[in-house]
Amino acid sequence: MTVVVVGSIAFDAVKTPFGEREKMLGGSATHFALAASFFTDVRMVGPVGADFGEDEYGLLRDRNINTDDIEKVEDGETFFWRGHYDYDLNVAHTDDIALNVFGEFQPKLSQRSKDAEMLFLANIQPDLQLEVREQCAAPVLAALDSRDLWIDTAKDALVKAIGAVDLVFMNDAELRMLTGEPNLVRGARAIMAMGPRIVVAKQGEYGAALFTEDGFFALPAYPLESVLDPTGAGDSFAGGFLGYLDAHSGDTEFDDRARRAMTYGSVLASFNVEQFGTERVQSLTLDEINERFAEFHRMTHFDAIPIEAGR
Amino acid sequence: MTVVVVGSIAFDAVKTPFGEREKMLGGSATHFALAASFFTDVRMVGPVGADFGEDEYGLLRDRNINTDDIEKVEDGETFFWRGHYDYDLNVAHTDDIALNVFGEFQPKLSQRSKDAEMLFLANIQPDLQLEVREQCAAPVLAALDSRDLWIDTAKDALVKAIGAVDLVFMNDAELRMLTGEPNLVRGARAIMAMGPRIVVAKQGEYGAALFTEDGFFALPAYPLESVLDPTGAGDSFAGGFLGYLDAHSGDTEFDDRARRAMTYGSVLASFNVEQFGTERVQSLTLDEINERFAEFHRMTHFDAIPIEAGR
Numbered sequence: 001m002t003v004v005v006v007g008s009i010a011f012d013a014v015k016t017p018f019g020e021r022e023k024m025l026g027g028s029a030t031h032f033a034l035a036a037s038f039f040t041d042v043r044m045v046g047p048v049g050a051d052f053g054e055d056e057y058g059l060l061r062d063r064n065i066n067t068d069d070i071e072k073v074e075d076g077e078t079f080f081w082r083g084h085y086d087y088d089l090n091v092a093h094t095d096d097i098a099l100n101v102f103g104e105f106q107p108k109l110s111q112r113s114k115d116a117e118m119l120f121l122a123n124i125q126p127d128l129q130l131e132v133r134e135q136c137a138a139p140v141l142a143a144l145d146s147r148d149l150w151i152d153t154a155k156d157a158l159v160k161a162i163g164a165v166d167l168v169f170m171n172d173a174e175l176r177m178l179t180g181e182p183n184l185v186r187g188a189r190a191i192m193a194m195g196p197r198i199v200v201a202k203q204g205e206y207g208a209a210l211f212t213e214d215g216f217f218a219l220p221a222y223p224l225e226s227v228l229d230p231t232g233a234g235d236s237f238a239g240g241f242l243g244y245l246d247a248h249s250g251d252t253e254f255d256d257r258a259r260r261a262m263t264y265g266s267v268l269a270s271f272n273v274e275q276f277g278t279e280r281v282q283s284l285t286l287d288e289i290n291e292r293f294a295e296f297h298r299m300t301h302f303d304a305i306p307i308e309a310g311r
Numbered sequence: 312m313t314v315v316v317v318g319s320i321a322f323d324a325v326k327t328p329f330g331e332r333e334k335m336l337g338g339s340a341t342h343f344a345l346a347a348s349f350f351t352d353v354r355m356v357g358p359v360g361a362d363f364g365e366d367e368y369g370l371l372r373d374r375n376i377n378t379d380d381i382e383k384v385e386d387g388e389t390f391f392w393r394g395h396y397d398y399d400l401n402v403a404h405t406d407d408i409a410l411n412v413f414g415e416f417q418p419k420l421s422q423r424s425k426d427a428e429m430l431f432l433a434n435i436q437p438d439l440q441l442e443v444r445e446q447c448a449a450p451v452l453a454a455l456d457s458r459d460l461w462i463d464t465a466k467d468a469l470v471k472a473i474g475a476v477d478l479v480f481m482n483d484a485e486l487r488m489l490t491g492e493p494n495l496v497r498g499a500r501a502i503m504a505m506g507p508r509i510v511v512a513k514q515g516e517y518g519a520a521l522f523t524e525d526g527f528f529a530l531p532a533y534p535l536e537s538v539l540d541p542t543g544a545g546d547s548f549a550g551g552f553l554g555y556l557d558a559h560s561g562d563t564e565f566d567d568r569a570r571r572a573m574t575y576g577s578v579l580a581s582f583n584v585e586q587f588g589t590e591r592v593q594s595l596t597l598d599e600i601n602e603r604f605a606e607f608h609r610m611t612h613f614d615a616i617p618i619e620a621g622r
Contacts (some may be wrong), residue, residue: 039618087493091445151358182398185514185534205495209531216610220520220529223496244618260615297615299527302570304608306601307350307555 001246002041004113005032006132008102008236009070009121011048012277013082016089021077024277026058027079028122028145031232034281035239035268036120037063037287040247043113045132046067047078047101059282069113073268076101085184089230090204112244118246120238121165123147126157133164133265140249143167143198145238151178163195169238172201172209185216194306198258199266210262217259219300222270222292229276233269236281240268267292312557313352315424315450316343317443318546319413319435320381322356323588325394327400329539335588336367338390339456342543345592346550347431348374351469351558354424356380356411356443370593372582380424387412400541401515418443429612431549432476437468441444444475454478454509456549462489466536474506479531480549483512483520496518496527509569511552511576513545521573528570530611533581533603540587540621544580547592551579578603 005028007210012026030045036042048056052072060067079102082095107128121129121144128174129144136142144164150158151174157180162168168191171186179190188199188211198282199211205221244264248257274280316339323337340357347353354377359367363383371378372380377564390413393406418439432440432455440455447453453476461469469489473479479502485494490501499510499522510522518531555575559568578600585591 004614022313027423075474089493133557159574183538185536203517206514207529207531209534216534217613218518218531218610219613221519223520223527223529225494225496247618256614260616263613264618286618293617294615297613299529300613302528302530302574302608303567304605304612305571306604307558307575307597 001114001248002043002116002247003115003118003120003242004043004045005029005036005038005122005239006045007032007107007120007124008079009044009048009052010079010102011051011081012231014229014231014276016083016227016229017087017243019276021276025059026081026231026277030060031144031235031272031279031281032120032122032239033060033065033077034063034278035063036234036243036246038268038284038286039240039243039264042066042243043069043116045107045109047071047073047076047105050074052078052298059278063282069107069108069110072290073101083229083231084219089227092231107135109135109236110269117141117249118242119143120242121145121161122235124239126150126154126161130162130164132159132246133161141166141242141245141270141304143169143242145169145234145237146174147171148177152159153170154292159194162191166196167198167200168196169202171201171232171234172203175199175201183209183215183217200262202237208237208262210258210260211253214255217262219262219266222266222296223299224270224274227273230273231271233278235271236272237265239265241265263293263296266296312560313354313423313427314338314347314431314553314557315354315356315420315427316347316430316431316433316550317420318343318419318435319354319390320355320359320363321390321392321413322362325392325540325587327397327540328396328398329537329541330535330587332587337392337542337588338371339543339546341371341589342583343431343433344371344376344551345374345589346583347554347557348376349579349595349597350551350554350575351604353377354380354427355418356418356420356424356600358382358384358416360412361385361602363389370589371399373593380419380421382419384412393564394542395593396541397478400538403542409528418446420446428452429553430454430559431553432456432472433549435547437461437465437472440472441468443470447606452477452553452556454480456480456545457485458482459485459488470505473502477507478509478511479507480511480513480545481547483514486510486512487506494543495559496522511573515549519548519573519577523569525566528573530573530577530607533577533607533609535581536584538584541584542588544584548576548580549581549603551578552576574607575600
């Protein structure tokens, strides 16, 4: 089984209260692909410039990520983002942005990518998301992520793109903004009325909530004492989630699998933020992933012993 | 086993986007006592005025709450609060407040109350909290709640009161404010360094987190589609939590019981906000409580199946 991700590939310069880096591999497709690569086959689709070299390809290939559909534009430069976080690590401040080759990106998927079982449309312009979705044969599951920028500037296109996927990942504030529903349960229902059958509300330091036709599930975030760099947490979450689902597509009931997928997503996101950029996920092992999964189980588990006699 | 609560008893006038009430029984001690009354014996300590009549006493006694330590000041009036909520139901706006008899409150506990196994110091002036704590023989567990007002105006007294209890309930924003730690894990640890061995961070619509010496537990809030009136949610949570713990003091490991207590607290808080004031909790049944407890279990449970082979 294979997951295809279409999104940005970037160089990031990031400063947080805990340190800084001048140039790291980043971008939504990168963070997603690295996280998903622990579970299943991953193909990345996105543009890079001449400055994207063997070091970067090597980092991806070390994790067995297929880079055939990374489009190298020899007379361009890779998307660059410079940003910082203050003590409120939930808010990214953009200091400089150069779209470069990403500005003219027209996704072209190889046949192998078009035939993939799972498709993740990372946070890009919603018309492009829809275009990619329509190029794909019939993935078992197509998902998208989006953000406030597109709700503000391309809401109709976003609603159309949402109508063409099975699953939406979005921050809960953005879900509320898009649907106009202050209540998250109603907001999720409003997204489902647009087409998707699964909604994942990302709640940052509070965890994430899953809405499906059959039920509701919520998981706290891992209680980290220090977060060094939150960049890429959401995409790592999506990568862990869809990577796990892709690798375990028929084992059990969908909702059971989706709950474990939520947990693997949270595991990958929690590792991602422990160091800058992709540093922590690059060095991650399967044992560490399983150990943290077990910790998530321990910190959320309780026995259901109903009270026998009330007063 | 008995829980004693010391706090406000009030008449509330509340307006939310979903309706309004001109005069309802309210106050932190009231909400706490009603919630705890489903689990154990409850004694209320607090002042009321001449306007506090048989209807109000009746409402409490219907739930078997002991009112012997409610001090009736015949030439005074009961604490009155008028407030409203806008669409962001997390923020209460105070429109009018009259402390009345609550302004001169000097808690006097009967011997029965002083000997109770469990003590809850609801959100009152921290010097009073400490005074009450020192009147009590040696409760198995003493807990307090507080809020931003006391962090701003009586921080030293609050830190002293915290040092005299076993458990602190506080909103996570207030925990951060009090400790100066933006990170919740470190904030909880800082509270524990003041004395308590248990910290419960209330996170509103995101649920609640429990920090003990042995571990961490977090539970999402119940996914309600409509919240009519959030007044008293925090005290109902504390009431369900401590009421359950008091009734099941020696069954199993403390952490196991505390996790179920978190869940019963969340159950009571979720019912509390479904209607105005105490309306929903007054009509609540044990079956409804157990049914919602089971729903909490279903919506947080997942099987721990580690992935066998990564890539």
